[in-house]
Amino acid sequence: MNKGLMHSGPSRDALAYVEWLREDENFSDLLVQICPALNGHAFPKLKLRYKPSLVQLEGGISHLPLLDPSMRAIPLAPSEWRNKLEAGKDIDKASNSDLNRDFILLDVRNGYEWDIGHFHGARRPDVDCFRSTSFGLSQREAFASDPLADLDKEKTDILMYCTGGIRCDVYSTILRQRGFHNLYALKGGVSHYLENEGPVEWVGNLFVFDSRLSLPPSAYKPDAVSEARMIGKVSENPFATCYICSSQVRELRHRNCANLDCNLLFLCCADCVKNLRGCCCLNCTTAPQRRPVLPGYQRYKKWHLYRDSEVQSQLTI
Ligand SMILES: [Zn+2]
Ligand SMILES: [Zn+2]
Structure with missing residues (x-):
């Protein structure tokens, strides 16, 4: 099922580790993504944890047929994904090729990930967390804010993406159960895309789940960023805004x-x-x-560290 492994180390060691892992037939088709750590180790401590489910979703995920790949979205390689997005912008739909079919682009990440960067033209539900993502799930009257509500479930392509692909596996399985036919997901997620295609069609930075918090596309593929900029394919508009005052400062x-x-x-x-x-x-x-x-x-540490300092400062008042 979903396996998630995250490591940091010198690239030679990392590659040797990947080779060793792939010798095991369970991991032989493992998708490996390598990304530079800008300030030393991204994961300085070794932690081994058993998590019954990597993905948190309202209603749980244990009842979903997640072991059945035919229920999931069809994975599109980064180049296929890019072609599809670029074709979608063509006003001339007369050619009627497969690429030009109508599609809806869904971001199934959390609000704070979206806020710092996302695909151009993507939509996301008006909720804080992926856990309560609701697109396409309403049983009742169609919500105006749900792009899947009034949709032809057999004709429209639904393209979804997340950071590494796992949330799409879960969400596409749910949509498949709800009768949606044409589900596609970005294989390997946004990080894999930025590594291969650079920032084309992407706006802003990518949120990552470690102390680095977010990475610019140039961290994934430095040459592609300047190349894309030269041919005018990078959106320079800062769109990230302060959650409190909505300003767009750097x-x-x-x-x-x-x-x-x-x-x-x-x-x-x-x-x-x-x-x-x-x-x-x-x-x-x-x-x-x-x-x-x-x-x-920095990120916050355990509460007792602050609680104690709070008590001290109160004593000195
Ligand atoms: Zn608060
Ligand atoms: Zn502010």
Whole structure:
């Protein structure tokens, strides 16, 4: 089923490890993605964890036929994906080729991932988390905000993507059960695409689930970025905005709300960090379990570290 392995190390060692893994027939077709770590090890500690499910979804996923590949979306290689997106922009649909069929582009990641970068023309549900993604699932009257609501389930192509492909495996299985026929997913997810095609059709950066938080497309394929820029295929418009004041300043960065009980991951500008002391909203600034504003690109550590310092500062007042 879904296997997720993430490692960091010198590239020679990483490649030797991949070779060793592939000798096992269970891993012989493993899709390997390599991406440079910009500031030393991306995963400095070895952690082995058993997770019954890598993907969290409302209603659980154990009842889904996830072992059946025919239920999932058809994987499109990065080049096929790019062709499809580029063909979709052609106004002249007269050629009626397969590539020119109507499609809907779905982003099935979380809101905070979308906020910093996504495919041009993609849609995502108006929810914070993938867990509550709802496109195509409404049993009742069609929601205006659901692009799959009124759709011809047999004619329209649905293209979906996530960071590495696993969430698409889950979501496409659900849509298949709901009667959608033409489901496609970006093979290997956005990271695999940026490695192969560069930033064509992509706007912004890619959120990653480790201390680096987000990577520019140039981290995946440096030459492709300048090439795409030369032929005008990179959108330079900054579209990422501060979650609080909506400004589009350059130095936006992700942070967790300083209120432990909220912990919302959001994109924030330096002014709002200062004004709200690292919180996501006014309410959170008066919450009981607040942590200090973290400088730079650090992430919060265990609560007791802050709780103790809080107690100390109260004693000195
Ligand atoms: Zn702001
Ligand atoms: Zn908050």
